[in-house]
Amino acid sequence: MKISATILAAATLGSLFAAPALAQETLNFGIISTESSQNLKQEWVPFLAEMEKQTGFKIKAFFAPDYAGIIEGMRFNKVQVAWFGNKSAMEAVDRAEGEIFVQSVDAEGNPGYWSHLLVHKDSTLNSVQDVLKNAAELTFSNGDPNSTSGFLVPGYYVFAQNGVDDPKKIFKRVINANHETNAMAVANKQVDVSTNNSENLRLVQARQPEKFANIKVIWTSPLIPADPIVWRKDMPKDAKDKIKTFFLTYGVAAPGKSQDQVKKEVETLAGLQWAPFKPSSNDQLLPIRQLELFKNRNKIAGDANMSETDKKAKLAEIDAKLADLTKRMAALK
Template identity: 55%
Template sequence: MVRKLIASAAVAVTALVGGVAQAEPNYKPLEKDPTVINFGIISTESTSNLKEQWIPLMKDMETALGMEVKPFFAPDYAGVIEAMRFGKVHLAWFGNKSGMEAVDRSGGEVFVQTSKADGSQGYYSHIITHVDNKEINKLEDIFKCDKSMNFGIGDPNSTSGFLVPSYYVFAQNGIDPKKCFKTVRNANHETNLMATANKQVHVAANNSEQIGRSLKKAPDAASKIKVIWTSPLIPSDPMVYRKDMSKELKSRIKAFFLGYGRLGDVAHAKAVLGGISDGQGLFMESNNTQLYPVRQLALFKNKLKIEGNDGLAEDDKETKLSEINQKLSDLKILVAAQ
């Protein structure tokens, strides 16, 4: 009975996209295994910086698999999600929110996740301001909502740059950013950090990985920002591949990632990993269950939004809240079963 209940909940949860159900997956099936692996990288910072970090790993993957591995970059997270959906990307590095979108909409499957060089996993979302800003020292200081401040938020598919601050910073405090700030602009982590350091925005969302990387690569800019809020721990980033590739090819890809830095030229691989983000460690075993916390977060955010919508008819509100509560209940079963 318990197994049936868990299976039923799992089916319901896989239909969630940010808390909204989709009837059928809407992605283009692969006709056969690719002869060239297209490797997608989400746009957390400039393409030139991302190439410097990830192409050495792709070259090693190319050697290990004996097949060409081509990088795929897009100006926003949605570009990589959509490319995977239409079979133009076969494997990608995502955050948890964009990884969830890839699983739900693009035929994706989580197979490993990143870690830190010390073996720890997870990172944090931050709200930052300029170090010289004496008027902003804590979260409450940005809630005067007189439209005097410019706010930099992340890509809409970013976990730490958008979803986490949207829920913890704004939804839980009953704040609508568009009504609170003079401007709200979407940008990647690197751009938001630099805009804060250069006083182009008063406040911005960011994360511990970008701050750590900037301390290494742009210390002058990093020294000009201060953190005024830190989120709960966010699960480490997932690596996602198309689930309709053959088991053989998926096994070879997974073996490469789990062996990288553990087998062969360990020193070289660890040096490559150390150059990614703020210093990455070995890849760890994972699957779609790592997305459960972000699914819960998206549902809670939508629930708060519906509860605070005075323009919604009570019957409609009750129906929508009932649907969300059922999905949260399903997720609770799945989390408990882990």
């Protein structure tokens, strides 16, 4: 399902959420394309229906064929609130007026999730080194370029740390796809290796156990911070207050909320593979920014076509940014 309805321009956004017509106003909620729109709709519609009921806004799901579509949707105010991964959230914060306000929590209580490399269960590949050694003979399905777990994290830990600045240079063939497509491609032997993550694999296991049985995980990343929810930072305060209250009380006992309602909300969250949300901010992106800088540093350091003067200047710039990030991360502990 693709919904591209727009609302009033940013210049009139202040009046958009003003009383007394609040219940009639519209918020477009962006949902990144981790899998097919049909599956995403099934998972998200119950949650968005509750959001509509409890906030008074008319909530419309906004889908796009790739992550960039949701980022651009927020940039041009066609999306006011969105679920992102950390990498795409970073893009939304940096160039689409985005701001993180809450963070999802893993259904099993984990503080985040993990990126994986997948192969077919019958594959002779059993490690990253096996993949790199045989890459010239392998087809690789990478993630969306704006995906944290599908692209950025394996891009750094699997490739950059092993001296590979671009997977396209070493594999026989490289394509990009969403998590669901990548998992199915491996299970069906359409590609040799793909990226994925722990959250999507749980969905595959629940929905298509026979396909899941054909998948082997050969690499697991360090923990990735859980997915953020982002709003446009220029939204009116009263609108933000309503939305944030909804997220932080959803699935949680609160005055005036029955046990049956809490149970229903918890079940809806379980359909998204989540537990109740927790507050967050743009600071959760600091380790992701660090990864991106490390990756860029390795690429520049290995660029044989760049002059030593330019290289030295660019590396010094990156090192200064990394030092600043280290200080900021230390201050949060």
